[in-house]
Amino acid sequence: MSKGLLLVVSAPSAGGKGTILKELFQQDPNLRMSVSATTRKPRPGEEHGKHYYFVTREEFQEMVDDGNMLEYAEYVGNCYGTPKGPVERWRADGLDVVLEIEVQGGAQIKCVAPDCVSIFIAPPSMEVLEKRLRGRGTEDEETIQKRLETARKEIPHGKNYDYIVVNDRLEDAVADVRAILRSEKMKSERNAELIEKLLAP
């Protein structure tokens, strides 16, 4: 069995990443969502190992020191990170693992997981992005403007990803991601064994 892929997915603010991933997970039983470790307290209903790994500051620090964190960052006073262990175990079992990550973290992850496949989800246009933000009807004008400003800063980082998927029609974007998964498994650098096995006496 060949090793599963590590799929790193980022999107600018309101890029529609969540909807694409939800649909993708419904279609692909071979996919697992990476679970983050955090130092913040669990909220009601949150389960350890499902929503987050809830750890102490000391435990978190130890994981970082031992090189067991794929990426990490502090966010409003709490630490968040992606433990390597579960990701590598799933991949060893041939399962593909999705890692949602902030746009800024996209470049960082390639240093610790050079064989990951990174996808940047881009809106078809800034107009559509704005329309989608307003369509939610949950944010005031100031928040909308802030999110658009953030998106404008994040979009240039798309160049650092392996692939750019334009989120125009949902079904197309999901099929795009599935095509990437399918084709990446055929990359020759992932299939050296295949050739050896073919020629084994």
Added chain:
Amino acid sequence: MSKGLLLVVSAPSAGGKGTILKELFQQDPNLRMSVSATTRKPRPGEEHGKHYYFVTREEFQEMVDDGNMLEYAEYVGNCYGTPKGPVERWRADGLDVVLEIEVQGGAQIKCVAPDCVSIFIAPPSMEVLEKRLRGRGTEDEETIQKRLETARKEIPHGKNYDYIVVNDRLEDAVADVRAILRSEKMKSERNAELIEKLLAP
């Protein structure tokens, strides 16, 4: 419109490349087959510009000298090569171009067309390859053994290609190639314009 892809496809002897490409061309109207130039005389029914570009030795030599040949080789006394012009015109029109090439030529093509996408079509096993060869019922034992020997020499070159597609079930192999085409179009290095356009005022 974005530039079309140049898809370089090779397979070891009797790898089933022809069947896969035939099916692929039926499914994908955006695909063109590259036409070779040759110095050999046309056979009955062969059309200039469709089956081959029939040229003189001098014309062929001139195309090579002017850097207008993507790859070329001599074969039983005649020269064969892939003229750049038509390939580049199709690609400029957004069409994807398929270039069938000998396994040994796979490494050469990356030097002149570094943005090409190369696919090596591998048999699922040497047993299946042998069975397919015998199944044709057209070759004697000596030819079959020679072809198997050639395939064994060619298969290690699969490493030099971007992708390895295993030709087990035809429909899977065709879907594999289509997934590669689809995903390669999303490569961020091919989509720098997309980001610029998104952020243009």
